Amino acid sequence: xxxxxxxxxxxxxxxxxxxxxxxxxxxxxxxxxxxxxxxxxxxxxxxxxxxxxxxxxxxxxxxxxxxxxxxxxxxxxxxxxxxxxxxxxxxxxxxxxxxxxxxxxxxxxxxxxxxxxxxxxxxxxxxxxxxxxxxxxxxxxxxxxxxxxxxxxxxxxxxxxxxxxxxxxxxxxxxxxxxxxxxxxxxxxxxxxxxxxxxxxxxxxxxxxxxxxxxxxxxxxxxxxxxxxxxxxxxxxxxxxxxxxxxxxxxxxxxxxxxxxxxxxxxxxxxxxxxxxxxx
Amino acid sequence: xxxxxxxxxxxxxxxxxxxxxxxxxxxxxxxxxxxxxxxxxxxxxxxxxxxxxxxxxxxxxxxxxxxxxxxxxxxxxxxxxxxxxxxxxxxxxxxxxxxxxxxxxxxxxxxxxxxxxxxxxxxxxxxxxxxxxxxxxxxxxxxxxxxxxxxxxxxxxxxxxxxxxxxxxxxxxxxxxxxxxxxxxxxxxxxxxxxxxxxxxxxxxxxxxxxxxxxxxxxxxxxxxxxxxxxxxxxxxxxxxxxxxxxxxxxxxxxxxxxxxxxxxxxxxxxxxxxxxxxx
Numbered sequence: 001x002x003x004x005x006x007x008x009x010x011x012x013x014x015x016x017x018x019x020x021x022x023x024x025x026x027x028x029x030x031x032x033x034x035x036x037x038x039x040x041x042x043x044x045x046x047x048x049x050x051x052x053x054x055x056x057x058x059x060x061x062x063x064x065x066x067x068x069x070x071x072x073x074x075x076x077x078x079x080x081x082x083x084x085x086x087x088x089x090x091x092x093x094x095x096x097x098x099x100x101x102x103x104x105x106x107x108x109x110x111x112x113x114x115x116x117x118x119x120x121x122x123x124x125x126x127x128x129x130x131x132x133x134x135x136x137x138x139x140x141x142x143x144x145x146x147x148x149x150x151x152x153x154x155x156x157x158x159x160x161x162x163x164x165x166x167x168x169x170x171x172x173x174x175x176x177x178x179x180x181x182x183x184x185x186x187x188x189x190x191x192x193x194x195x196x197x198x199x200x201x202x203x204x205x206x207x208x209x210x211x212x213x214x215x216x217x218x219x220x221x222x223x224x225x226x227x228x229x230x231x232x233x234x235x236x237x238x239x240x241x242x243x244x245x246x247x248x249x250x251x252x253x254x255x256x257x258x259x260x261x262x263x264x265x266x267x268x269x270x271x272x273x274x275x276x277x278x279x280x
Numbered sequence: 281x282x283x284x285x286x287x288x289x290x291x292x293x294x295x296x297x298x299x300x301x302x303x304x305x306x307x308x309x310x311x312x313x314x315x316x317x318x319x320x321x322x323x324x325x326x327x328x329x330x331x332x333x334x335x336x337x338x339x340x341x342x343x344x345x346x347x348x349x350x351x352x353x354x355x356x357x358x359x360x361x362x363x364x365x366x367x368x369x370x371x372x373x374x375x376x377x378x379x380x381x382x383x384x385x386x387x388x389x390x391x392x393x394x395x396x397x398x399x400x401x402x403x404x405x406x407x408x409x410x411x412x413x414x415x416x417x418x419x420x421x422x423x424x425x426x427x428x429x430x431x432x433x434x435x436x437x438x439x440x441x442x443x444x445x446x447x448x449x450x451x452x453x454x455x456x457x458x459x460x461x462x463x464x465x466x467x468x469x470x471x472x473x474x475x476x477x478x479x480x481x482x483x484x485x486x487x488x489x490x491x492x493x494x495x496x497x498x499x500x501x502x503x504x505x506x507x508x509x510x511x512x513x514x515x516x517x518x519x520x521x522x523x524x525x526x527x528x529x530x531x532x533x534x535x536x537x538x539x540x541x542x543x544x545x546x547x548x549x550x551x552x553x554x555x556x557x558x559x560x
């Protein structure tokens with residue numbers, strides 16, 4: 001048993017999966033859930049994500065060892081600040097947010113000294129939302145990125161690292177800025193682009209689509225509010241990634257307009273080399 | 281038995297799958313294959329795509345009822361013109377090409393009167409190439425688009441229609457120009473965009489990708505030469521689709537730059553509505 005009690009704040013797909021995995025793997029004697037909608041929490045407990053729940057944040061974190069914040073990214077910092085005063089000394093915080101710099105900036109130096117926050121981003125998820133899509137094996141063999149800052153005590157990083165590993169993750173550690181720059185390209189840009197393709201497709205043409213369209217646009221089914229918050233939280237890096245991409249698409253357009261066959265083959269081959277390195 | 285003999289010219293993923301499906305469903309007494317590389321044809325026969333093969337086009341089509349051209353799109357018209365003089369009267373041609381207008385333009389009025397061509401585009405495939413990835417059920421419940429021209433005899437259209445249905449397809453009929461405009465958006469644009477995302481991703485960041493990147497870029501693994509030919513064959517419609525998409529991405533960029541949260545949610549919601557209409 002790693003912890004006596006874990007508290008999950010925000011029990012959706014990610015939070016629910018953390019709860020199920022923690023319970024199945026015996027990482028805590030008790031998994032407590034907190035959220036704003038009682039009905040969702042009832043459902044999450046029914047399907048095995050939680051042992052107990054409360055809609056009162058202070059109660060949720062009062063006797064806990066680890067708080068995992070799984071709210072949308074624009075509410076992570078404020079939730080930590082609201083919860084911290086009710087925690088006992090030594091309580092650890094981690095999160096599941098897709099952006100890191102904004103959370104640390106919002107926290108600034110306001111986090112009380114008796115708790116420690118080790119930011120995390122598990123690279124797992126789906127275009128689906130809600131605890132009914134949670135899975136105990138969601139983190140199996142997935143990468144979780146940790147972005148501790150230099151003043152974070154090593155023992156806290158080690159405990160949070162061990163927790164994510166125990167959920168099945170492999171750990172990669174980097175700075176918050178590195179994380180945000182990389183994820184702008186590897187996650188946030190693909191989301192914007194998938195939505196861009198879906199957005200220019202007349203619904204009447206959907207019957208004329210096949211697997212390529214289906215795959216390329218799948219994540220456009222994601223939750224608009226969640227993703228708008230992610231884009232805003234990582235605004236500068238996303239703008240830079242969109243600009244890189246726009247430049248590359250302009251190259252494609254120009255090669256095609258000039259009927260430059262060998263140039264198009266080269267442009268496509270450069271992309272294929274990257275994609276093939278990923279595997280299917 | 282619909283046909284005594286079918287000849288498949290170009291026995292890759294699509295041609296091989298047509299061969300397997302035709303043999304399994306008993307659509308012809310004999311499925312003949314033609315290609316340029318004997319080794320590929322030997323392999324295709326081994327795995328059940330063909331009854332027989334030849335690398336000589338005249339021999340391949342001499343005693344056949346239906347010729348299915350599955351070469352890259354830039355060689356379909358020339359292959360039909362090369363094969364037609366060797367066919368007996370009444371021989372039908374169809375194809376599996378992703379573009380239609382260019383083929384009909386290349387044929388012009390040069391197709392001999394004793395054969396009939398009914399252009400087809402089965403919306404099935406994969407980023408994989410070669411007969412080893414062929415599947416007898418590749419066309420099951422997929423749409424095949426037929427683009428007959430006004431002078432095509434109805435009996436020929438009916439026979440080709442019945443053939444594609446017998447492979448498992450649903451049939452949609454439209455003009456070549458409508459086809460090319462729609463597919464530029466539903467197939468060719470997604471391919472360019474997938475390659476654009478892969479192309480701006482540093483290989484060192486691939487370990488920081490998850491399912492979203494994987495799905496969005498999957499078709500970037502497709503064959504560069506095949507796809508360069510498709511883009512060139514449908515140049516004007518692809519340029520128009522790229523321009524629509526670029527405009528939509530510029531809207532995204534502008535909303536994000538202005539930190540217009542509600543605008544971003546709306547932009548993403550419009551895309552989600554389209555994608556949700558497709559289903560998972």
